[in-house]
Amino acid sequence: MAASKSTPPSPPPGKLAGAAVPAPPKPVPKIRAGMGDLASPAVEVWTDEAQRRATGLLTILAPDGKAHSAAVPKLAPEAWREIYRGMLRARLLDERMVTLQRQGRIGFYAEARGHEAAVIGAVAALAAEDYVVPAHREIGAALYRGLEVRSVVAQLYGNGHDVGKGRQMPVHQSAPRALNFIPASSCVATQLPHATGIAWAAKMQKRRIAVLAYLGEGATSADDFHAAVNFAAVYAAPVVFLCENNQWAISTPASQQTASETFAIKALAYGLPGVRIDGNDVMAVYATVREAVERARRGEGATLIEAVTYRVGAHSTSDDPARYRDPADEVAWRDKDPLARLRTWLSAQKIVDAAGETALRTAVEQEIKEAVEAEENVGPPPLRSMFEDVFSRPTAALEEQLADLERVRAKR
Numbered sequence: 001m002a003a004s005k006s007t008p009p010s011p012p013p014g015k016l017a018g019a020a021v022p023a024p025p026k027p028v029p030k031i032r033a034g035m036g037d038l039a040s041p042a043v044e045v046w047t048d049e050a051q052r053r054a055t056g057l058l059t060i061l062a063p064d065g066k067a068h069s070a071a072v073p074k075l076a077p078e079a080w081r082e083i084y085r086g087m088l089r090a091r092l093l094d095e096r097m098v099t100l101q102r103q104g105r106i107g108f109y110a111e112a113r114g115h116e117a118a119v120i121g122a123v124a125a126l127a128a129e130d131y132v133v134p135a136h137r138e139i140g141a142a143l144y145r146g147l148e149v150r151s152v153v154a155q156l157y158g159n160g161h162d163v164g165k166g167r168q169m170p171v172h173q174s175a176p177r178a179l180n181f182i183p184a185s186s187c188v189a190t191q192l193p194h195a196t197g198i199a200w201a202a203k204m205q206k207r208r209i210a211v212l213a214y215l216g217e218g219a220t221s222a223d224d225f226h227a228a229v230n231f232a233a234v235y236a237a238p239v240v241f242l243c244e245n246n247q248w249a250i251s252t253p254a255s256q257q258t259a260s261e262t263f264a265i266k267a268l269a270y271g272l273p274g275v276r277i278d279g280n281d282v283m284a285v286y287a288t289v290r291e292a293v294e295r296a297r298r299g300e301g302a303t304l305i306e307a308v309t310y311r312v313g314a315h316s317t318s319d320d321p322a323r324y325r326d327p328a329d330e331v332a333w334r335d336k337d338p339l340a341r342l343r344t345w346l347s348a349q350k351i352v353d354a355a356g357e358t359a360l361r362t363a364v365e366q367e368i369k370e371a372v373e374a375e376e377n378v379g380p381p382p383l384r385s386m387f388e389d390v391f392s393r394p395t396a397a398l399e400e401q402l403a404d405l406e407r408v409r410a411k412r
Helices: 048-055 077-102 116-123 139-144 149-157 191-204 217-221 223-234 266-270 282-297 327-334 338-348 354-375 383-387 396-410
Strands: 131-133 211-216 239-245 274-278 303-308
Touching: 048 266, 048 274, 077 116, 077 139, 077 149, 077 282, 077 338, 077 354, 116 139, 116 211, 116 239, 116 282, 116 303, 116 338, 131 191, 139 149, 149 354, 191 211, 191 223, 191 239, 211 217, 211 282, 217 223, 217 239, 223 239, 223 266, 239 282, 266 274, 266 303, 274 282, 282 303, 338 354, 383 396
Parallel strands: 131 211, 211 239, 239 303, 274 303
Antiparallel strands: none
């Protein structure tokens, strides 16, 4: 009987014997609910990594002042000292101005205590030619870019040295054009279309700049937020939206602003990267904003960053948070203080020692004291300023109104 021969296995359907093995098919992105036609493989969705970044919490510098050394931004000691100085100056200015308001020496103030890492870490990641579009807790960012403390104090008094000539509410800081710092607005989210517009104009002009737009989590409920973010996504505008999620929009908690898992995840629905970070960690803020700014410069479009932080004080000097907030929350967040954790790290790295800290604090306090003394008794802006800066030369009708006003005031 002849020996039997083994029969080679047949090739799978669609494959010829001896043909090269084709590359495995690319994995199809997972379809997530709410993304359109679920039966279509062409639906654009986000990756698991994008979801992780938008729902996680990036932290480099822990509350105890210890850092993940490999992730620490590579900055010179002087740059770290300048960042710390910017944060400290914002804190001390807030404390002093709230005291002045309580003494009846200024009319209104809105502080940024607890936000210092988000405010300064973000603006430190920009270049001088970039633009800053603030909300109304970013005075520290204006100072970091070169605005003088005296200018801030003059604006709070609305006196004759006020760059805005007394036309803005207190704390709605104007700045010289050279600083590329747009005047603040507290009309929620209205600054965001402006930020997208500046970024789009820069793109059309082929300028390699970025625009940083600050907002609170309450702004994500406003239509201007959605218009600005959607437009920025569609036209790949070089704008970075920094959402300072401080847990409260006046008395409305973040839990009542959205049913989304996070605020950063909203970016994914618009086709943007969304990143959620520890907003009390200046290193995480700096590194994330820097990455987003570099992405914007490369022409890759906008980014939405959620910086999770806490408003330690009241919404403004017209608000009493004890009526709606648990005092225990404030105590818990004070343990995550952004200045304390950076100061601990700087000390461990021998960048700022105890003597240096004392000298820096003394210098900033003196700077604020001298600014108040210089500006408190300055008179109001000239009467004529009410009729200027709309036309290059006031019309005859405006000149007539000015003359009438001057006659009325002369009779007093």
